Amino acid sequence: xxxxxxxxxxxxxxxxxxxxxxxxxxxxxxxxxxxxxxxxxxxxxxxxxxxxxxxxxxxxxxxxxxxxxxxxxxxxxxxxxxxxxxxxxxxxxxxxxxxxxxxxxxxxxxxxxxxxxxxxxxxxxxxxxxxxxxxxxxxxxxxxxxxxxxxxxxxxxxxxxxxxxxxxxxxxxxxxxxxxxxxxxxxxxxxxxxxxxxxxxxxxxxxxxxxxxxxxxxxxxxxxxxxxxxxxxxxxxxxxxxxxxxxxxxxxxxxxxxxxxxxxxxxxxxxxxxxxxxxxxxxxxxxxxxxxx
Amino acid sequence: xxxxxxxxxxxxxxxxxxxxxxxxxxxxxxxxxxxxxxxxxxxxxxxxxxxxxxxxxxxxxxxxxxxxxxxxxxxxxxxxxxxxxx
Numbered sequence: 476x477x478x479x480x481x482x483x484x485x486x487x488x489x490x491x492x493x494x495x496x497x498x499x500x501x502x503x504x505x506x507x508x509x510x511x512x513x514x515x516x517x518x519x520x521x522x523x524x525x526x527x528x529x530x531x532x533x534x535x536x537x538x539x540x541x542x543x544x545x546x547x548x549x550x551x552x553x554x555x556x557x558x559x560x561x562x563x564x565x566x567x568x569x570x571x572x573x574x575x576x577x578x579x580x581x582x583x584x585x586x587x588x589x590x591x592x593x594x595x596x597x598x599x600x601x602x603x604x605x606x607x608x609x610x611x612x613x614x615x616x617x618x619x620x621x622x623x624x625x626x627x628x629x630x631x632x633x634x635x636x637x638x639x640x641x642x643x644x645x646x647x648x649x650x651x652x653x654x655x656x657x658x659x660x661x662x663x664x665x666x667x668x669x670x671x672x673x674x675x676x677x678x679x680x681x682x683x684x685x686x687x688x689x690x691x692x693x694x695x696x697x698x699x700x701x702x703x704x705x706x707x708x709x710x711x712x713x714x715x716x717x718x719x720x721x722x723x724x725x726x727x728x729x730x731x732x733x734x735x736x737x738x739x740x741x742x743x744x745x746x747x748x749x750x751x752x753x754x755x756x757x758x759x760x761x762x763x764x765x766x767x768x
Numbered sequence: 769x770x771x772x773x774x775x776x777x778x779x780x781x782x783x784x785x786x787x788x789x790x791x792x793x794x795x796x797x798x799x800x801x802x803x804x805x806x807x808x809x810x811x812x813x814x815x816x817x818x819x820x821x822x823x824x825x826x827x828x829x830x831x832x833x834x835x836x837x838x839x840x841x842x843x844x845x846x847x848x849x850x851x852x853x854x
Contacts, residue, residue: 485810489803493826494796498833501796504789505840511782512847515775523779523850524843528786531843534836535793541829542800548822549807555818592777596770651781658785726778 483558490549493542496572499662502535503573507658507730514723570666571753573659574623597650600727604698607642620648622655623751626663626734629656630748633738638695645731656730660737661710663751667740668711670758676712684708691739696732700724703732772854779851786840793837800830 476484509528516523553559598609620628625648632641645653668676668684676684685708692704703724709716741748750758770778804826811819 482810485806489806489810492799492806493803494799497792497796497799498829501789501792501836504785504792505836508782508785508789508843511778511785515778515782521850522846524845524847527839527843527846531789531836531839534832534839535789538796538829538832538836541825541832545822545825545829548818548825552811552814552816552818552822555816592773593781596774596778650777651784654781655785655788658788 479556479558483553483556486549486553490546491568493546495539495542495546496569498535498539498542499569500573500658502532502539503658503661504655505532505535506661507655510657510723510729511654511726514726517723568757570662571751573662574626574751575753591649591651593650597653597727598646600725601642601645601653601731604696604728604731605638605642605645606697607639607646609646610643620652622652622659625652626656626659626737627748627751629734630738630741630751633691633695633735634742634748636691636695641695641735645734650727654726654730656734657726660733663737664707664733664740665711667737667744671740671743678712678714681708681712681714684711687743688736688739691742692732692735695735699728699732703728704736707733707736776851776854779847783844783847786844790837790840793833793840797830797833797837800826800833804830 505528509525509532512523512525512528516525602608625644628644629641632638632644665676668680671687672680672683685704688708689701689704692699693701702721706716706724707729737751738748741750744758746758749755804823807822807826811822
């Protein structure tokens with residue numbers, strides 16, 4: 476390897492290692508937190524931290540944009556020293572960054588943990604969305620299920636078209652685990668939608684994604700409002716929000732519908748749930764748009 | 769109808785997301801510092817405009833992440849003050 480090739484390799488590695496993944500994770504966590512707080516404070520004049528979280532999200536967006544600029548600058552430099560063939564931007568590996576398996580913290584004390592305050596609230600809403608009643612108490616609160624695990628379970632349930640199983644999986648987790656589906660799904664949904672369409676989703680793709688997902692989402696979540704799916708598809712397609720003045724959506728609705736939509740898009744692509752694993756090979760995007768099946 | 773306990777739990781659920789976001793920001797800043805060092809070592813002596821732009825963008829990213837972290841701390845403080853009054 477020549478010295479210039481070695482320099483190129485170092486720069487490509489540094490560019491690929493820029494922390495775009497953690498910044499994406501942070502952005503989605505902050506958006507999810509904001510969504511919950513907006514719902515909590517609907518009728519309160521106290522801001523409860525929402526404006527500050529909005530500022531934090533803007534800063535994180537600026538950081539993400541600056542990292543992309545740095546990658547572009549490195550690519551420009553590589554091209555300028557004659558390594559143009561190597562100057563392409565690194566592949567997008569961030570869409571599954573939120574699905575990394577995390578080490579479970581050791582329990583702080585022995586014995587049964589205190590009952591979760593939001594548990595009944597979460598299960599009530601899941602029952603309304605899925606029309607599946609909560610399971611027996613002893614089946615609830617599956618310990619050790621993190622949000623990435625839940626998303627895989629939900630996607631499996633969607634794939635098999637088993638609403639009862641979907642309901643059981645959603646009922647069995649803690650509310651915070653379920654609500655965090657809102658945080659882990661946005662980059663996954665955008666990537667899967669792009670793979671289904673054969674290009675990056677844009678405003679012109681709303682109708683096509685709707686027709687690909689609407690029927691199956693409604694059959695699995697008969698209690699969800701069509702507006703929730705519309706909002707999710709609009710976000711995937713980067714369509715400016717038009718919901719000003721509308722009351723905030725129940726946070727569980729967004730989280731559950733986003734999880735189910737992930738499963739529907741995976742099924743449309745004919746992909747297994749294991750393709751969501753961060754360690755799985757990156758699926759190859761088809762050049763031509765796929766017709767919804 | 770929501771109880772005070774449920775409102776507090778909902779705010780806690782949001783703050784858990786913020787905490788995870790803060791951890792991701794800290795991890796990003798650490799990786800960014802390593803990348804800055806590695807690029808500085810590899811590109812030492814370069815007068816290229818593109819190199820200057822890369823360094824400037826990385827500094828801007830770090831600054832934005834620092835401000836992001838500061839804003840989350842304020843948000844957490846305000847939310848905790850609110851729940852303490854309930």
